[in-house]
Amino acid sequence: MSLLTVRGLTVAFRAINHDVPVVAGLDFDLPRSGALGIVGESGSGKSMTSLAIMGLLPAGATRTGSIVFDGTELTALPERRMRAIRGDRIAMIFQDPLSSLNPYYTVGTQIAEAYRAHRSGVSRKTARKVAIEAMERVHIRDAARRVDDYPHQFSGGMRQRVMIAMALSTEPELIIADEPTTALDVTVQAQILELLAEVRRDTGAALILITHDLAVVSEVADHLLVMRRGEVVESGTAAQVFSDPRHAYTRALLDAVPRIDDTIGELRST
Amino acid sequence: MTRYVVHRVGGMILVLFLVCLFTYMVFFLLSPDPAVQICGKNCTPERIDQIRENLGLDQPFLTQFLGFLGGLFTGREYGGGTSIIECPAPCLGYSFQTSQIVTDMLVQRLPVTAVVAIGAAVLWLTAGVIGGLVSAVREGRFADRFIAALTLGGMSIPNYVLALGLQYVFVVQLQWLPFPQAVPFADDPGQWFANFILPWTVLAIGYASSYTRLTRANVIDTLGENFVRTAKAKGLQPSLVWRRHALRPALTPVVTIAGMDFAGLLGGALITETVFGINGVGKLAADSITKNDQPVIMAVTLLAAFFVVVGNMVVDLLYSAIDPRVRAGAS
Amino acid sequence: MIMRDPAAVACLAYIALIVLMAVCAPLIVRISGWDPYEFDQSAIDPDLGGIPLTGGGRGWGGISGEHWLGVEPGSGRDIFARIVYGARASMLIALAATLLTTVLGVVFGLLAGYFGGRTDMVISRVMEFLMAFPALIFMIAVLSALPADDRQYLLVVVISVFGWPYLARLIRAQTMSLKQREFVEAARASGASRAQIVFVEILPNLRSTILVMVTMAVPGYIGTEAGLSFLGVGLVPPNPSWGQMIASSVSWYSVVPAYFLVPGTFLALLVLAFMVLGDRVRAAVDPGGLL
Numbered sequence: 001m002s003l004l005t006v007r008g009l010t011v012a013f014r015a016i017n018h019d020v021p022v023v024a025g026l027d028f029d030l031p032r033s034g035a036l037g038i039v040g041e042s043g044s045g046k047s048m049t050s051l052a053i054m055g056l057l058p059a060g061a062t063r064t065g066s067i068v069f070d071g072t073e074l075t076a077l078p079e080r081r082m083r084a085i086r087g088d089r090i091a092m093i094f095q096d097p098l099s100s101l102n103p104y105y106t107v108g109t110q111i112a113e114a115y116r117a118h119r120s121g122v123s124r125k126t127a128r129k130v131a132i133e134a135m136e137r138v139h140i141r142d143a144a145r146r147v148d149d150y151p152h153q154f155s156g157g158m159r160q161r162v163m164i165a166m167a168l169s170t171e172p173e174l175i176i177a178d179e180p181t182t183a184l185d186v187t188v189q190a191q192i193l194e195l196l197a198e199v200r201r202d203t204g205a206a207l208i209l210i211t212h213d214l215a216v217v218s219e220v221a222d223h224l225l226v227m228r229r230g231e232v233v234e235s236g237t238a239a240q241v242f243s244d245p246r247h248a249y250t251r252a253l254l255d256a257v258p259r260i261d262d263t264i265g266e267l268r269s270t
Numbered sequence: 271m272t273r274y275v276v277h278r279v280g281g282m283i284l285v286l287f288l289v290c291l292f293t294y295m296v297f298f299l300l301s302p303d304p305a306v307q308i309c310g311k312n313c314t315p316e317r318i319d320q321i322r323e324n325l326g327l328d329q330p331f332l333t334q335f336l337g338f339l340g341g342l343f344t345g346r347e348y349g350g351g352t353s354i355i356e357c358p359a360p361c362l363g364y365s366f367q368t369s370q371i372v373t374d375m376l377v378q379r380l381p382v383t384a385v386v387a388i389g390a391a392v393l394w395l396t397a398g399v400i401g402g403l404v405s406a407v408r409e410g411r412f413a414d415r416f417i418a419a420l421t422l423g424g425m426s427i428p429n430y431v432l433a434l435g436l437q438y439v440f441v442v443q444l445q446w447l448p449f450p451q452a453v454p455f456a457d458d459p460g461q462w463f464a465n466f467i468l469p470w471t472v473l474a475i476g477y478a479s480s481y482t483r484l485t486r487a488n489v490i491d492t493l494g495e496n497f498v499r500t501a502k503a504k505g506l507q508p509s510l511v512w513r514r515h516a517l518r519p520a521l522t523p524v525v526t527i528a529g530m531d532f533a534g535l536l537g538g539a540l541i542t543e544t545v546f547g548i549n550g551v552g553k554l555a556a557d558s559i560t561k562n563d564q565p566v567i568m569a570v571t572l573l574a575a576f577f578v579v580v581g582n583m584v585v586d587l588l589y590s591a592i593d594p595r596v597r598a599g600a601s
Numbered sequence: 602m603i604m605r606d607p608a609a610v611a612c613l614a615y616i617a618l619i620v621l622m623a624v625c626a627p628l629i630v631r632i633s634g635w636d637p638y639e640f641d642q643s644a645i646d647p648d649l650g651g652i653p654l655t656g657g658g659r660g661w662g663g664i665s666g667e668h669w670l671g672v673e674p675g676s677g678r679d680i681f682a683r684i685v686y687g688a689r690a691s692m693l694i695a696l697a698a699t700l701l702t703t704v705l706g707v708v709f710g711l712l713a714g715y716f717g718g719r720t721d722m723v724i725s726r727v728m729e730f731l732m733a734f735p736a737l738i739f740m741i742a743v744l745s746a747l748p749a750d751d752r753q754y755l756l757v758v759v760i761s762v763f764g765w766p767y768l769a770r771l772i773r774a775q776t777m778s779l780k781q782r783e784f785v786e787a788a789r790a791s792g793a794s795r796a797q798i799v800f801v802e803i804l805p806n807l808r809s810t811i812l813v814m815v816t817m818a819v820p821g822y823i824g825t826e827a828g829l830s831f832l833g834v835g836l837v838p839p840n841p842s843w844g845q846m847i848a849s850s851v852s853w854y855s856v857v858p859a860y861f862l863v864p865g866t867f868l869a870l871l872v873l874a875f876m877v878l879g880d881r882v883r884a885a886v887d888p889g890g891l892l
Contacts, residue, residue, distance in 0.1 A: 056502055087505030094503075099496040102515055104522075104592075113514075114504040166504070285733050293739070300746040422880070426873035428824055430831050430847060431865035434854050442855045537735050541828060545851065555738060556832060559745040567742045574735035582733065 003174060003206050004030040004053070008065035011048045011057065011230075022048045024230040025065070030223075032173070035200060035207040037221030037238065039214055039253065045230040046210045050176045053208075054092055055082045070173065088118035091167035095179040097159035101151035107162045108147035111135070115169040134165035137202075138195060157188035161195065168199060175199070176208045181216055193219050214253050218242060226250050275587060282583045289575040294335050297568050324348075338363070362572065363565035365558075372569040375554060380536075383550035386469055386543065387535040393474035394481055395528050399521065401478065402485020409490060417482060424479030433472045433545040440468065469546045473539055477531060481524060488520040495519070522592055526585050533581020537574025609881045612874035619871055623689040630686070635679030637686045637841050673846075673860065674853045680863055683841035687864065690842045691871070694753055695822040698760040699815055702822075705765035707804075707811065710772025715780060715799055721773070728766035736763040737828075744834035752836055760825055768814050775810060779803050809886035816882045820875035827868055843868045 009026040012019035023045040030036050038046045052063045055074065067074040069090065074082065091114075094100040101110060111134055112127035122130075128147065135143035138161040151159055160180060167175050177196060181189035197220050200207050209220050217224060217238065224241045226234040226249065234247045245251045305321040306313070322328045326337055340346060341361035348355040348364045355371070357364055362372040401421070405414045427435075440447045447464055455462045492498065493516055501515040538552030547553070551570060558566035622629060630636050671680045713724040740759045747755055779785060780803070788802045827844030829835035836842040838849070843864045850861035 054503060056499065083505045083507070085505070087503055092503040094496060094500060096496060100500045102497040102501070102519070104518055105514075113501075113506065117504055117506050117510075163500075166500075285730060288730055289734060293742070296743055297746060300743065422873060422876055426820070426876050427869045428827055428831075428844075428847075428865075428872070430828070431861070431869055434847070434851065434861050435865065438854055438858050438861075442858075534735065537738060540737065540741070540832065544832070555741070559741055559832070559834060562745065564746065567745060571735065571738050571742050574738045575733070578735050579733050 002029040003032045003034070003070055004208075005068040006053070006066070007068075009049065009052060009067060010064045011045065011052050011061055012064075013061050019062070022061075022230050023052065026227075026232060028225055028232075028235070030174070030206055030208065033200070033204045033206055034223060035209065035221045036223045036225060037217030038208065038210045038225045038227060039212065039217055040227035041212055043229075044227040046212075046227050047178055049227075050092065050178050050208065050210055053176065054086055054090065055079070056086075084118070087114055087172075088170045089172055090174045090176065091170065091172040093160070093163050093167050093175065093177040093180050096183045097156065097163050098151065098183075100163060101159060103151055106148050106150055107135075107154070108132070110151075111147075111162070111166045111169050114166050118170050130169055131165070134169040135162070137168060138162075138165045138199075140165070155188075156184050157191060160184060160188075160192050164192075164195060164199065168203070171203060172205055174206045174208070176210070178210045179212070180209070182211070182213075189216070190219075196220055214242075226253065274590065278583050278586060282579050285579050286576060289579070290339065290572060291335065293568055293571050293575075294338060295331070297564055298331055298334070362569035365563050365566050367561055367563045368566075372565050375566065376551065376569060376573060379549060379551045379554050382548060383536060383538055383543070383552060385466065386473065386539050386548060386550055387532055389466055389470040390473035390477070390535065390539075391528060391532045393470050394477035395525075397474065397478040398481025399485050399524065401482035402524075403489060405482065405486040406489035406493070409486075414486075417486075421479035421482045424475045427475075429472050429476055430541050430545050432475060433468070433542060436468055436472060437546075465546075465548075469539075469542050469548060472545075473535070473542050481528070484527065485520070485524050488523060489516065492516050492520040522589070526589050529585040529588070530578070530581050533577045533584075534574070536577040536581075538570060606881060608877055612878045615870060615874045616878070619688050619867075620692060622685050623692045626685045626689050630682045633679070633681050633685075635682045637678065637682040638839050671857075671859050671863065673849075674857050680846075680860070683846060684843070684864060684867055687841040687843045687846060688867070690753065690836055690840065691823050691826055691844075691868075694756050694760075694826045695819050697757045698764065698822045698826075699818045701757060701761035702764040702768060702818060703811060703815055705761060706768025706814075707772055707807070709765065710769035711776055711799055711803065713769065714773040714776025715795075715803065717777070724769070725773075728769055731763055731766045734763065737825075739763070740825075740829065741832060741834050744829065752834075756826060756829065756835060760822055764818070764822070768811075768818075771810055771814065772807060775807055776803055779806055813879070813883045813886060816875065816879035820872040820879065823868070823875070824872055 006026055006028050009023055010021055011023040012021045014020075022043075026045075026049060028036065038049060040046045048057070048061070051057050053067055053069075053074070055077075057063060063075065065075070069085065072085075074085070077085075101107065105113075108128060108131045111131035112124070115130045116122050116127045119127075132143045132147050135147060140146055140158060140161050146154075151162070154162060160183075163180075175196075180196065181192050184192060193216060196207065196209070199205065200220075207220065209217060211217055221238055224234070224236060224238050225232055226241070226247065228249050234241060234245065234250045241250060242254070245254055305318045305327055319328075326334060329337070337346065341357060341359070341363070343359055345359040345361050346357055348357060355364055357371050357373070360373060362376065364370075365372055365375065368375070401417050405417045408414045441449055447467060448461060453461045453465065498511060498515050501511045506515075536551075538550060538555050540552035540556055542548070543550045543552035544556045551573065555567060555570040557563075558570070672678060673680060673683070709724050709728075713721040740763065743759055744752070744755060785798060785802050788798050793801070826835055827842070827847070830842040830844030831848040833845075833848065836845055838845065846864040847861050847868070850857075850864070854861045
């Protein structure tokens with residue numbers, strides 16, 4: 001049985017007299033420990049898909065269809081029980097790590113907060129230890145000291161590591177990463193992707209990677225979903241999609257990915 | 271952090287010095303000759319010269335200013351011959367019209383003004399924060415619009431109009447409150463408290479209106495922040511999301527501004543104190559203006575500047591303790 | 602867009618009415634029959650300390666066909682005429698102060714923001730200093746020390762001196778960011794002079810900021826003028842001003858409430874009208890709430 005089964009997922013915004021769909025009838029399956037890449041331009045509905053799974057859609061948006069997570073129908077779940085899953089069994093990593101971290105609290109506090117929210121009766125001390133361990137696991141050097149630092153004292157890449165540590169602290173079965181590398185420098189992007197792949201290998205968590213950048217998905221995901229205007233235009237294994245893109249839109253996206261020979265040409269010309 | 275504090279305190283002292291100099295200069299240049307005022311009707315030019323000499327008014331500006339500054343730190347003496355008046359530090363001058371040392375006059379009035387300011391601040395912060403929160407939670411609904419209309423009204427009515435209106439309704443017509451008269455707290459706490467109800471309300475309404483708007487805007491902004499979404503994604507209880515992640519960032523600036531406004535009020539709530547006949551610093555200033563008692567007016571100006579500048583600094587330092595980003599930016 | 606909003610239209614109408622009153626004051630007073638300085642002993646009761654008389658009873662401040670809004674207790678001067686002339690004083694002072702503040706704020710803000718460096722440092726320090734000053738008390742102190750004639754000019758100057766830094770701060774920040782924009786770079790590259798860049802390229806882009814600040818400044822200054830007059834350092838009798846009318850009503854308010862109610866209502870409504878309008882203008886030109 002797959003970990004996550006999505007059928008006919010539709011997300012719509014209520015306009016004055018009609019609904020504007022941003023995700024229209026999405027279907028996909030994600031096996032345990034699988035890695036799915038959802039690719040599309042901005043406005044293709046990929047971020048709304050992730051928020052719909054988390055049950056965090058903005059006010060005015062509605063979702064219909066079915067989202068089954070480990071045998072539980074999430075769309076029918078009362079908010080209290082959804083909250084128990086959110087952040088514990090499904091964790092999320094956002095695009096901009098600086099604005100996604102609260103500037104008023106140390107990173108340790110914010111990581112520990114995620115852990116304590118789902119483990120009743122955990123002392124501050126234990127939670128702090130968990131936070132340090134999580135930070136070590138994402139290769140933040142000197143974690144025992146840096147746990148008391150504030151987000152602004154970290155670099156962009158390090159902040160995203162903190163976000164990943166936060167997601168890892170509860171040992172989730174599914175991690176949703178929404179454009180985790182978009183706000184980062186190119187060299188740092190590669191490191192974060194490597195880290196995500198490593199985390200998946202070590203913990204066995206399934207991963208949904210949402211991005212507009214095919215190059216990013218190609219490194220991590222084994223299954224691909226290409227979205228355009230709220231609909232899936234192409235799906236298949238990563239190898240299939242890359243070697244034999246059937247939809248013109250996918251081909252256009254693929255053409256936008258810089259190839260090694262292109263890069264060399266560019267380097268010469270500059 | 272230490273460097274930041276030293277830097278701020280240095281800046282504060284400079285501003286205070288400039289305020290002193292500027293105020294002193296304005297009064298030196300503009301005010302009518304105090305010697306003539308003191309001398310009264312049966313005056314001879316010799317007598318005026320005598321007074322000038324006694325007061326040091328024949329000295330050049332810089333000497334007089336330094337004398338004033340010196341008085342602030344070490345105290346000074348006024349007059350000459352048989353009638354020497356001792357003015358201990360911090361000496362803010364001598365009021366010839368009331369024959370009192372200005373510092374004593376201020377010290378007497380300051381507690382009254384503090385009572386006015388504290389009561390009003392408690393009221394406006396409570397009302398402003400609650401009003402702002404309600405508006406933010408019910409954004410765009412009836413409650414929000416109703417509160418918005420109230421705040422516009424609250425900001426538009428000049429406080430003396432409000433003061434007279436409320437006094438007419440509650441004291442003259444309904445007689446719910448006694449006619450204001452100065453009663454020491456120990457004699458009759460009930461009456462004492464009743465006297466302050468209207469001044470507190472009048473002062474608080476204007477501030478509460480702008481605090482409501484500020485709180486509303488801040489809360490709505492903060493709720494849209496990405497870190498609030500992160501907090502929700504962690505599966506935190508809504509009460510925790512609000513308390514830790516929305517309210518603290520949203521209310522910190524509100525409290526900061528409250529600190530500055532409070533400090534500003536300590537320099538005297540001029541209009542409110544005058545209308546209600548409260549013997550605070552503000553009424554002292556207003557009375558001195560009518561009597562043209564320059565040393566007192568100048569002292570109140572300096573006192574008010576002192577509170578504003580010190581208040582700003584304290585708030586800045588507190589803010590840097592609360593908001594880690596400021597600390598980083600400063601060092 | 603603003604014209605379709607009934608509240609904004611009502612505010613505009615009220616403001617227009619007051620402006621009209623201010624402009625045509627002498628004409629209006631000729632129609633109403635009383636000039637603002639004229640005593641009418643027949644309208645007050647000398648046996649009761651000068652309380653205004655009204656047909657049967659008292660308390661409505663002597664409102665009658667003769668005196669449309671009643672008379673001033675003690676002197677019997679016509680309140681309507683004084684309101685009309687008071688509007689003149691309020692509007693003139695508030696508008697003049699707004700104009701002067703805007704000019705000072707825009708010029709210094711542009712200078713500081715565009716030239717930066719030492720110019721910016723000096724201007725910024727002066728601004729900080731002025732903003733740290735207890736403006737109201739200092740204004741009162743200065744005004745009280747100065748001779749009472751020609752107060753209106755002094756009022757405008759004193760209000761503006763303490764008012765401009767708030768606008769200049771905003772203009773400075775926006776100029777600094779505009780300076781970096783492509784169209785300014787392009788103008789500079791094509792050889793435009795500094796003055797051309799500042800006035801032709803940057804200034805037009807500050808229009809909405811200035812518009813919002815101006816509509817918010819007018820009610821503030823109307824209130825300041827009235828407050829200063831209320832405290833006895835603004836316009837002095839017999840020159841009529843709303844704030845000073847309210848001030849002189851303090852000793853009468855329990856007997857003749859109309860005497861403070863009339864100028865109080867005019868004043869509060871005028872400030873309210875400008876505030877509502879300012880709010881709408883801000884919403885229209887700055888939907889993102891950046892100002």
